[in-house]
Every structure is written in structure tokens, then in C-alpha cells.
Amino acid sequence: MPATIVVGTQWGDEGKGKFTDLLSKEMSMVVRYQGGHNAGHTLVVDGETFALQLVPSGILYDHIVPVIGNGVVVDPFVLLAEMDKLARRGVDTTRLRVSGNAHLILPYHQQLDALHERHLGKAKLGTTKRGIGPAYADKAMRLGIRVQDLLDEDIFRQKVEGSLTHANKVLTKVFNRLPVDPAELADKVLGECLEPLRPHICDTIDLVHTALEGGQHVLFEGAQATFLDLDHGTYPFVTSSNPTAGGACTGAGIGPKHINRVLGIAKAYTTRVGSGPFPTELFDEAGETMVTVGREFGTNTGRRRRPGWFDAVMLRHAVRLNSLTELAITKLDVLDSLDTVKICVAYEIDGQRVEKMPYHQSDFHHATPIYEEVPGWKTDLSHATEPGHLPPAAQHYLDLLEEQVGVPVSLVSTGPGRDQYIQRTA
Ligand code: IMP
Numbered sequence: 001m002p003a004t005i006v007v008g009t010q011w012g013d014e015g016k017g018k019f020t021d022l023l024s025k026e027m028s029m030v031v032r033y034q035g036g037h038n039a040g041h042t043l044v045v046d047g048e049t050f051a052l053q054l055v056p057s058g059i060l061y062d063h064i065v066p067v068i069g070n071g072v073v074v075d076p077f078v079l080l081a082e083m084d085k086l087a088r089r090g091v092d093t094t095r096l097r098v099s100g101n102a103h104l105i106l107p108y109h110q111q112l113d114a115l116h117e118r119h120l121g122k123a124k125l126g127t128t129k130r131g132i133g134p135a136y137a138d139k140a141m142r143l144g145i146r147v148q149d150l151l152d153e154d155i156f157r158q159k160v161e162g163s164l165t166h167a168n169k170v171l172t173k174v175f176n177r178l179p180v181d182p183a184e185l186a187d188k189v190l191g192e193c194l195e196p197l198r199p200h201i202c203d204t205i206d207l208v209h210t211a212l213e214g215g216q217h218v219l220f221e222g223a224q225a226t227f228l229d230l231d232h233g234t235y236p237f238v239t240s241s242n243p244t245a246g247g248a249c250t251g252a253g254i255g256p257k258h259i260n261r262v263l264g265i266a267k268a269y270t271t272r273v274g275s276g277p278f279p280t281e282l283f284d285e286a287g288e289t290m291v292t293v294g295r296e297f298g299t300n301t302g303r304r305r306r307p308g309w310f311d312a313v314m315l316r317h318a319v320r321l322n323s324l325t326e327l328a329i330t331k332l333d334v335l336d337s338l339d340t341v342k343i344c345v346a347y348e349i350d351g352q353r354v355e356k357m358p359y360h361q362s363d364f365h366h367a368t369p370i371y372e373e374v375p376g377w378k379t380d381l382s383h384a385t386e387p388g389h390l391p392p393a394a395q396h397y398l399d400l401l402e403e404q405v406g407v408p409v410s411l412v413s414t415g416p417g418r419d420q421y422i423q424r425t426a
Helices: 015-028 076-088 107-123 131-142 147-151 153-174 183-200 204-213 246-252 287-293 312-322 363-364 390-403
Strands: 003-008 028-030 043-047 048-052 067-068 096-099 218-221 258-266 271-274 305-309 326-330 340-349 353-356 368-375 409-415 421-424
Touching: 003 015, 015 218, 015 363, 015 409, 028 204, 043 340, 067 076, 067 107, 067 287, 076 183, 076 204, 096 183, 107 153, 131 153, 131 368, 147 153, 147 183, 153 183, 204 218, 204 246, 218 368, 258 312, 287 305, 312 340, 312 390, 326 390, 390 409
Parallel strands: 003 218, 003 258, 028 067, 028 218, 067 096, 258 326, 326 409
Antiparallel strands: 043 048, 271 305, 340 353, 340 368, 409 421
């Protein structure tokens, strides 16, 4: 049976959680395939807001098995706190499954993340300081500790010791900090996390394949986004995993033949958190409107997001990188009050018109956007739930966007609520 991937197409915070949640109705399983608690998915259900970090959005549906795949990095303390918070609000978390092959983020990864950032000074990446980079670095250096290691105390203690042999050298010799005691840390993790996590740890590869073989519909939920991808993003201002659709294969243990739908999520404008190039970035009133009306502050970190116009050059590239079959546009209502709205359709680089993403990043750094400007709709869209409810100017904006990007815009979100959306095509 088919599998769907939901992927962010810009620099994150596109509102993936809402559409993952919406599609969840048809799904039996929702699998997170990369990233960690650097993500923040906000869902508004029956007027109640849920901010999820690690737990897949499908947790809010009783018929769904939410899965944390092997490609995710898991802070066990954060995961348990999130599960506890959900349980206290009446959400059943017993169905959650966590891959034994996922890697752990431990407190020293977070400490190293913050120290690296401070060490970089002005060149800092603006990470979430959640330990994501150091945990994936340990994985690549074969010093990582996997969730399954928790189930074998001797192995777990050995691995913590091995990983800290390296990390403590960095902490003490590079950053002049105190070393972490491996036995103390292992005691804390085993003491506080093992028993509550035990029932959730399993072979998620078998789980996912059994579901697919049984004809069930599985949704793969990406965190972060295409231009934060370690390989395809604006390196080094990226995260340390592969949010692009290909990441679902490695991060969940499936081959590409299963995937028949890749839904890209894009905001009707663009935002970015942290450092890095951003050709359509705005420093004017329109940008301020996007930040204030769109409440563009990090779900978990509270950081103000940098605003800018929709960039169709980037989106065309995202279509290629992810094999997008369609697009969902979010936060269209945020632009309701603007007199005119712009779409970047090409860049000017060294006097040349460029319509494709420049492969050399220096070009991207000094690309000047070429805009197509269209009239604003000056109408409150928050109650629009059918294509016919859209004023002609808003319809025109979506048509232009669709034409520029080259894939159908099948869904449009007009507010944070679960029901505030328009289905444009079947
Ligand atoms: P890290 O993922 O914490 O290592 O941060 C690397 C970069 O990715 C920084 O620019 C972060 O701001 C950005 N980033 C990480 N997670 C998110 C997210 O969920 N939304 C938007 N940006 C993110």
C-alpha cells in the first residue's frame, strides 16, 4: 500500500504538523525519520494547542501507531517529559514506538553544541543548542550510543565510557570544562529512563514493513526542511540530518519503491531561524507583518524568525530534490492585510538572470531577487474553507505560485485551526 512523505520545502517552520495531522486520518502509522527535539510542531485541536518536539504528530489519533525511526536522535529525558506532558492532557502515549537503532542525545551533546556555538563567535550557526550536531557527529564517528544499548546494561556502560573518552577530551582540553563522569551519567540514564522507555523500544523496521505489507498507509514525517538538509541545504547553516524525502528511506528503513506521494509544505512567504543566506529577506513593514501576524517565533526556542517573500527559485529546486508530487501552502491568511504581494521568480547574479538555484553558494549569498508583484486581496481568509471562498487576487497569487513552482497546490491553510484549510484538488 502507498506511503506518503511530508517534507518542509523552505528553511523549516512551514506548518508541517498541521498537514501531517490532517493526513493522519487516512494513516495507520506516522514515522518521524530524522532530526530530534530541535523540531517543534504546533497542532491546534479543538481549540487546544499541542507543541510536539519528538513525538510524531499522529499521537493525537487513537488509531495511529506513532514511530520514532532509526534516523532520529533521541534525548531520552526530553522524550519522557514530552510523553508525560501529553499523558497529563489525556493523550494515550502507550502506542509510541522508538527504534532501537535511533541514537541517543545525552546532556554532554547539548553542552558541546552550546560550547561549539560560543567558540564560533560571529560565525555561529544559530543552532537550537539541543545537541543535534554533536549526537549525529558521534554517530558518524562510530562513538554514538543507540536506544537499544539501554537494554543491555554492560554494553550501555561501555558505550557511555567510550563516547565520553572522546567527549571529555574535547570538554577539558578544548573548552576548559570539567569532565563528565561516565558511571554517574550511566546511572542517571538507566535509573530514570530505562524502565519507562522499555515498552516503547522495538524493531521499527519490521513494524513499518509489516504495516506496508499489510496494505496499511504509512506517513513519513520530516522535521526541519529541504534547505536545512546537511547535503542539500545552505551548508554550513544547516541541520545535521537529511530532512529531504530521501532521508525517509534511510531514516525509516524503506526503499523508494514504497513511496507514491511526496507532499511539500511551503509557507506563502519564507522564514528562517538562525544564520545563513536568505535572498528574499525583508527588513520592512511587510516583513514585520509576517512576523507579528504569523507569530513567527520558535515553538520551542522562542527565537524571532527572519521573514521574507516566497522564493519560487528555491521551491523549484525543492521539487527536484524531493520529487514533490504536490504542494501545500500554509499561512496564506498572514498576508491578508498587504496591499501587494511578491514572489521571487528568478535571481540576478552578476548582471545575469538566473532561474535555477545557483550551485555555488557564493552566488546564492549575493543573489538579488527578481520579483513578480501582484495585488493583495485585503480580505480576511480565516473562514475560507473552499476554493470558491478565495477572492480573485488570492486565487491569482496561488495560480502564479503554482505556475512558478511547477507542481499543483493541492492544499491551502488559512489559519492555525485543524479545520482552517482549503482542498484545491482531489
Ligand atoms: P540544529 O538543528 O539545532 O543543529 O540547528 C542548525 C540550524 O537548523 C539552525 O539554523 C537552526 O535554527 C535550524 N533549525 C533546526 N531545527 C529547526 C526547526 O525545526 N525549524 C527551523 N529551523 C530549525
